Structure formats: structure tokens, C-alpha cells
Amino acid sequence: KAxxxxxxxxxxxxxxxxxxxxCSPISGHRSVSWYQQTPGQGLQFLFEYFxxxxxxxxxxxxxxxxxxFSNSRSEMNVSTLELGDSALYLCASxxxxxxxxxxxxxxxxxxxxxx
Amino acid sequence: QQPVQxxxxxxxxxxxxxxxxxxxxxxxxxxxxxxxxxxxxxxxxMILLKGGEQKGHxxxxxxxxxxxxxxxxxxxxxxxxxxxxxxxxxxxxxxxTNKLIFGTGTLLxxxx
Numbered sequence: 211k212a213x214x215x216x217x218x219x220x221x222x223x224x225x226x227x228x229x230x231x232x233c234s235p236i237s238g239h240r241s242v243s244w245y246q247q248t249p250g251q252g253l254q255f256l257f258e259y260f261x262x263x264x265x266x267x268x269x270x271x272x273x274x275x276x277x278x279f280s281n282s283r284s285e286m287n288v289s290t291l292e293l294g295d296s297a298l299y300l301c302a303s304x305x306x307x308x309x310x311x312x313x314x315x316x317x318x319x320x321x322x323x324x325x
Numbered sequence: 326q327q328p329v330q331x332x333x334x335x336x337x338x339x340x341x342x343x344x345x346x347x348x349x350x351x352x353x354x355x356x357x358x359x360x361x362x363x364x365x366x367x368x369x370x371m372i373l374l375k376g377g378e379q380k381g382h383x384x385x386x387x388x389x390x391x392x393x394x395x396x397x398x399x400x401x402x403x404x405x406x407x408x409x410x411x412x413x414x415x416x417x418x419x420x421x422t423n424k425l426i427f428g429t430g431t432l433l434x435x436x437x
Contacts, residue, residue: 243424252430253412253430314369314425316359318365318366319366
């Protein structure tokens, strides 16, 4: 099976712009989670989608949003970019359903640099 | 609240053993362990569920003490390939979500 794919892999934006990142989960995985990774804060949970519904959200401002499509592909959007948004954005997919926990399989990430 | 991992970093020689600890201040349903090599994505190692037994994967095993909200990862007879940053991810009791709160990470370097 193909792994989790994320596009683009690298992105350079300027403050105030917005950005959309894409994630394609492993075939059959319906849960997609997004994380922000920075040297100072580590891996931080952004949100999780399951069957096109946001099931959980981390402590990030409303500038960070996401959605999931019927084929389980997911996008996250960051509006009004700030310098502090520079990070590696990781997407992870899982088989876990409504009453079970499962391993999360991470994509290679999108490295975002905000200038 | 972010779980606390210890130690922050450890250097080993090939063949030596190591233990990485993960502690949470909240009741936990499960603990996940991942390894991330430099410039790569985190890779799943194992999950320990509340009420579950100690798990093992080759020479890497882990335990989960529910009463103390602690998990430990045991690396036996370390190999060069074990080098990387190890993260525990914790999931609170209740709910049907995959919200993982990751620890600060433990950097493991295995030298020849």
C-alpha cells in the first residue's frame, strides 16, 4: 500500500498570506490528524477528521482550519500567516474507527517557511 | 497537558540497553510510541492500551502503568538503527478520537 502523501513538500510564504496544505491518507484509512512540529514546541495536535467531520481540535487559533473530503483526503488552511507559523506540518492517517484506537502513520510533512 | 519524557537525551554504545520514560499528570487510555529520524516523519512503534499487557517488538518493548500514568520504553542490545528521537503520545480516557498529545521527545544516539 502506498503511504501517506503530503503536498507540497516545501513552501515559502510571506506574512499575511494564506496557505493550503494537502494530505492523502493510506487507502482505507478514514481518520486524518494534523500536527505542527517546531523545535521549541515539539509535536502539537491541530485537529482530527473522521468521515468528513472534525472530531477533535487542539489549542490553535481560528486561523488554522481544515476539512476532509468523501475520499478521506484532507486539507488544512492557515490564513493571515505569521512568522511563528513556520514549521513542519505533519499529517497522519489511522484505521481507528468510532470505538477503537489505532496506530498513526505519518506523511513526510510540508515544511512551511513564513518570511 | 504535555507528558514529560526522561531523559531528554541519551548516548549509547552498540549493544547497550536504554529506558525512556513518559509521565502524564492525567488519567490515560493509551500510550503510543514513535521514533523520528532526522529529516524524516515519525514512525509508529507500538500502542499500549489501558488494561493491556506489556508489548514487544523485536528488541524494543514497553510497559504501561495505569495507576501512575506512566509508560516506559525499553531498548535492548541497541543497534545503530535505533538512533533518533523517541516520542510518546498519550490519549486521555474517554471519547472516540485520535487526539494524541506528544511528549517533548528523547534524543537517542547509538555509537559504534
